Amino acid sequence: MERRAFGNTELTVPVVGMGTWQTFDVRDRAGEQNARAVVDAAIESGATLFDSSPMYGESERVLGAALDGRRSNVLVATKIWTPSASEGEQQAARALKYYGGLVDIYQIHNLVAWTEQLELLERLKDEARVRVVAATHYAPSAFRDLRRVMETGRIEAVQIPYNPLERDVEREILPLAADLGLGVIVMRPLGQGGLVKRQPASDSLAALRDFGVTTWPQALLKWILSDLRCHVAIPATSRPERMRENAGAGDPPWFGTEERALVARIAESL
Numbered sequence: 001m002e003r004r005a006f007g008n009t010e011l012t013v014p015v016v017g018m019g020t021w022q023t024f025d026v027r028d029r030a031g032e033q034n035a036r037a038v039v040d041a042a043i044e045s046g047a048t049l050f051d052s053s054p055m056y057g058e059s060e061r062v063l064g065a066a067l068d069g070r071r072s073n074v075l076v077a078t079k080i081w082t083p084s085a086s087e088g089e090q091q092a093a094r095a096l097k098y099y100g101g102l103v104d105i106y107q108i109h110n111l112v113a114w115t116e117q118l119e120l121l122e123r124l125k126d127e128a129r130v131r132v133v134a135a136t137h138y139a140p141s142a143f144r145d146l147r148r149v150m151e152t153g154r155i156e157a158v159q160i161p162y163n164p165l166e167r168d169v170e171r172e173i174l175p176l177a178a179d180l181g182l183g184v185i186v187m188r189p190l191g192q193g194g195l196v197k198r199q200p201a202s203d204s205l206a207a208l209r210d211f212g213v214t215t216w217p218q219a220l221l222k223w224i225l226s227d228l229r230c231h232v233a234i235p236a237t238s239r240p241e242r243m244r245e246n247a248g249a250g251d252p253p254w255f256g257t258e259e260r261a262l263v264a265r266i267a268e269s270l
């Protein structure tokens with residue numbers, strides 16, 4: 001698995017990590033055991049960055065439990081998601097308990113109350129309980145606000161959506177992130193599953209075989225990671241074998257213009 005410098009931060013990140021929205025919001029023993037199997041598959045295949053949020057129900061807690069004994073081998077990215085300063089403090093206290101007193105990348109979810117929550121995250125960083133302060137948004141209508149936050153110089157990374165059918169970040173967010181030296185985490189790499197519901201015939205991927213791509217989800221992930229302004233993509237899955245498959249997109253060689261255009265054409269045609 002290739003690792004990349006995470007912008008100008010102190011971190012290097014694996015290019016494939018894992019999200020936990022929906023997939024880790026489980027409340028029974030079987031669900032928690034399955035989450036652990038997915039985390040095992042991720043760690044074994046080098047996909048050692050995990051993203052969560054208090055917005056994702058039980059996911060933060062379930063991820064913390066699944067990492068049991070292995071916390072120091074991985075990177076955890078989670079979020080503060082509340083308009084309230086006191087609830088923000090409580091969310092941080094819970095996350096720090098789940099993750100051994102350290103959150104590697106702490107993000108303001110959807111820019112909610114970002115001025116207040118930035119103060120909290122900066123304080124936690126001063127106390128060495130956070131390594132990188134970041135912000136996320138999923139909606140192009142909020143990218144203007146996201147740019148403003150990026151330009152304050154107070155965040156070191158962003159999490160944004162990017163896939164062949166959601167390319168808004170190409171216009172301003174990715175160029176600005178590269179100019180400012182920010183780390184970039186890519187959410188929704190498989191279009192929330194919509195891009196993999198229908199899959200192309202395997203011979204249409206023949207031109208991608210020399211790039212180590214054997215499946216359509218791998219083609220989509222490699223499409224993202226071949227833009228070197230993106231540092232890590234975080235597909236979510238509830239299946240260990242899919243985690244291994246997704247991690248298989250994390251090695252060079254990277255696509256050139258032609259291969260990226262091919263993947264985009266296929267995605268548009270499905």
Ligand SMILES: NC(=O)c1ccc[n+]([C@@H]2O[C@H](COP(=O)([O-])OP(=O)(O)OC[C@H]3O[C@@H](n4cnc5c(N)ncnc54)[C@H](OP(=O)(O)O)[C@@H]3O)[C@@H](O)[C@H]2O)c1
Nearest residue numbers: 019020021187188189190191192193217235236237238242
């Ligand atoms: N969606 C958002 O608006 C949003 C916002 C902020 C942050 N995020 C973060 O970004 C992460 C990723 O985004 P996402 O979860 O929305 O969507 P995604 O990763 O683009 O897609 C996840 C879906 O793809 C399926 N999948 C994964 N690997 C597959 C494979 N190899 N073959 C076939 N299907 C596969 C999963 O189903 P199975 O479980 O059945 O494999 C799941 O339904 C989130 O988990 C979260 O951490 C998302």
